Amino acid sequence: MTPNLCIVCNGKGTVSKAFYNNVELLNMQTSFVLCRACSGSGILWAKTKAEEMEDNDYMTGYIDRRKKFERERRTDLEKKEQLNSILNKIKETAEENQKLNINKTKG
Numbered sequence: 001m002t003p004n005l006c007i008v009c010n011g012k013g014t015v016s017k018a019f020y021n022n023v024e025l026l027n028m029q030t031s032f033v034l035c036r037a038c039s040g041s042g043i044l045w046a047k048t049k050a051e052e053m054e055d056n057d058y059m060t061g062y063i064d065r066r067k068k069f070e071r072e073r074r075t076d077l078e079k080k081e082q083l084n085s086i087l088n089k090i091k092e093t094a095e096e097n098q099k100l101n102i103n104k105t106k107g
Contacts, residue, residue, distance in 0.1 A: 001045040009035035011042040 005011040014032040034040040047055070 001047055001051065003043045004046050006035060006038035006042050006044045008037040009042060013038065013040040013042040 006013075009015050013035055015035050017031040017033050020033065020036070035042070038044050
């Protein structure tokens with residue numbers, strides 16, 4: 001990472017309270033708070049090209065892993081639906097057989 005002077009606080013680490021509170025500057029100029037952009041350090045760290053490329057590679061890998069997971073999940077759901085369909089057919093057949101057996105024993 002490369003250090004850069006914070007453009008919000010101009011490297012001071014603090015800004016007027018009015019900067020964040022959107023109030024008039026009456027007596028607020030003497031009241032200062034830590035700069036939120038640099039957390040009071042006065043420095044903003046910029047990523048180098050290599051770091052940006054590394055982040056991009058990570059995100060590409062993450063997206064690929066996520067897509068693979070979604071494909072596998074869809075496949076699992078499809079298999080579950082097929083198994084449920086087969087199970088329902090088995091239940092229906094068992095119920096029909098039970099009815100037939102009851103009718104045979106009565107007749």
